[in-house]
Amino acid sequence: MSSNKVIHAIYNDDDVLMDAVHKTRAAHHHIEEVFTPFPVHGLDKAMGLAPTRLAICAFIYGCIGLTVATVMMNYIMITDWPQDIGGKPSFSYIQNMPAFVPVMFEMTVFFAAHLMVITFYMRSKLWPFKEAENPDVRTTDDHFLMEVAVHDNEAELVKFFEGTGAVEVKVIDKH
Numbered sequence: 001m002s003s004n005k006v007i008h009a010i011y012n013d014d015d016v017l018m019d020a021v022h023k024t025r026a027a028h029h030h031i032e033e034v035f036t037p038f039p040v041h042g043l044d045k046a047m048g049l050a051p052t053r054l055a056i057c058a059f060i061y062g063c064i065g066l067t068v069a070t071v072m073m074n075y076i077m078i079t080d081w082p083q084d085i086g087g088k089p090s091f092s093y094i095q096n097m098p099a100f101v102p103v104m105f106e107m108t109v110f111f112a113a114h115l116m117v118i119t120f121y122m123r124s125k126l127w128p129f130k131e132a133e134n135p136d137v138r139t140t141d142d143h144f145l146m147e148v149a150v151h152d153n154e155a156e157l158v159k160f161f162e163g164t165g166a167v168e169v170k171v172i173d174k175h
Contacts, residue, residue: 004175005150006032008135009161010143010168014040017144020164021046024148027160032147035139057119058112065111069104135172143167 011017014036021043024031031047034040074093077083077100082090089095121127139145146166150157154171161169 004173006172006174007148007150007157008170008172009146009166012143012167016165018046023164030149032149035145037140037142058116061115062108062112065108066104069107073100073103
């Protein structure tokens with residue numbers, strides 16, 4: 001029978017939390033999640049999380065924006081409705097490209113920024129009207145919570161986390 005129990009170890013200092021994360025990883029316990037009221041520098045590395053690949057997505061989205069801008073301006077200003085603006089001929093896109101650089105830059109930034117936000121929300125599973133997953137309201141103010149999976153070692157884990165400086169240790173049945 002599979003157990004859905006987790007330990008909620010609550011800390012009131014980020015340095016104590018970081019030490020506890022290091023001790024927990026050294027003891028080979030699996031950290032499910034850590035909830036903090038503010039970003040804690042180095043916590044992702046201490047938890048052993050892989051580096052983000054969002055920058056790769058940003059580059060790809062920027063390239064898509066640059067391509068869309070180039071195709072759009074070539075079609076609008078050269079193919080569909082060529083105009084003589086300020087004495088500049090409309091014979092080819094290359095001749096007019098210096099005038100199009102600001103639009104190309106703006107579309108690159110626009111696509112990268114907006115698609116990165118959408119990607120972040122999808123990757124984080126943050127949908128509109130999603131119910132909050134915060135297990136303890138104090139983690140939005142001044143406490144830190146580490147959630148660790150229990151595998152038939154409940155008493156051992158409770159004692160372990162009390163020894164790491166946790167101000168409160170609870171065993172929770174997770175749904």
